[in-house]
């Protein structure tokens with residue numbers, strides 16, 4: 706299969722600047738079709754900018770962006786793509802029923818039964834006005850409107866941030882079912898990995914507008930180890946590279962060494978990996 710058929714979203718060397726701020730600074734990655742990718746980065750890492758460019762709300766200064774084989778532009782969101790922005794944009798004066806009707810009128814692929822079920826699962830009355838909804842309920846309605854489009858690719862900017870634990874579990878289940886049943890490609894951003902690790906099978910860590918690390922979660926766990934001991938770790942890691950050191954503990958990418966006196970090499974968890982890559986400021990290590 707060619708790259709364009711396996712990749713739902715591609716960015717190549719994308720730059721975006723706001724005044725003096727480099728929001729994206731040579732960002733390159735592929736999102737494979739059917740994958741669920743956790744887009745993780747600190748505040749201001751460029752996650753929302755990346756999504757806004759992918760849906761055509763913002764234009765990159767340079768670089769190439771392809772979504773479902775097309776270049777996004779300002780003429781409107783590309784068919785097959787749905788996006789829920791961080792502030793969960795909905796028409797404040799509309800009722801929930803009006804929002805679903807709006808979804809129906811503006812989307813040829815609209816699945817009203819599904820969208821209505823998602824709203825009623827969240828126990829949100831169709832008659833409620835958007836402006837009276839809690840942030841968590843607004844997030845659920847925004848997600849229902851996005852999923853009602855029956856998208857091939859769904860971009861969600863901090864979808865779980867406003868939700869209570871029960872709502873969070875319900876949304877996680879909905880997204881996983883949608884992905885399993887329809888093969889929907891999902892990219893969800895967060896600055897807390899534990900929020901999205903349950904759903905995702907791939908990880909993309911953004912730092913200072915660049916991809917710091919990307920890959921399948923299982924491969925990333927296999928590729929790294931935690932080394933602890935006293936002395937210079939560089940003599941132990943061989944061809945591996947030290948991603949980050951904290952006191953006598955080092956996160957290393959590379960083959961795990963056989964037992965060396967005075968040193969312990971252990972498997973890391975995902976939080977160890979994410980924190981190390983978010984902490985270190987070295988150039989792209991992906």
Ligand SMILES: Nc1ncnc2c1ncn2[C@@H]1O[C@H](COP(=O)(O)OP(=O)(O)OP(=O)(O)O)[C@@H](O)[C@H]1O
Pocket residue numbers: 723724726727728746747748749750751752753754755791896
């Ligand atoms: N419209 C804008 N005007 C000026 N600066 C902006 C604008 N949008 C984003 N930025 C800046 O670009 C950088 C990246 O912002 P972005 O919102 O993409 O980060 P983020 O990773 O989504 O952050 P957060 O996790 O806090 O939501 C930040 O320094 C931000 O202040």
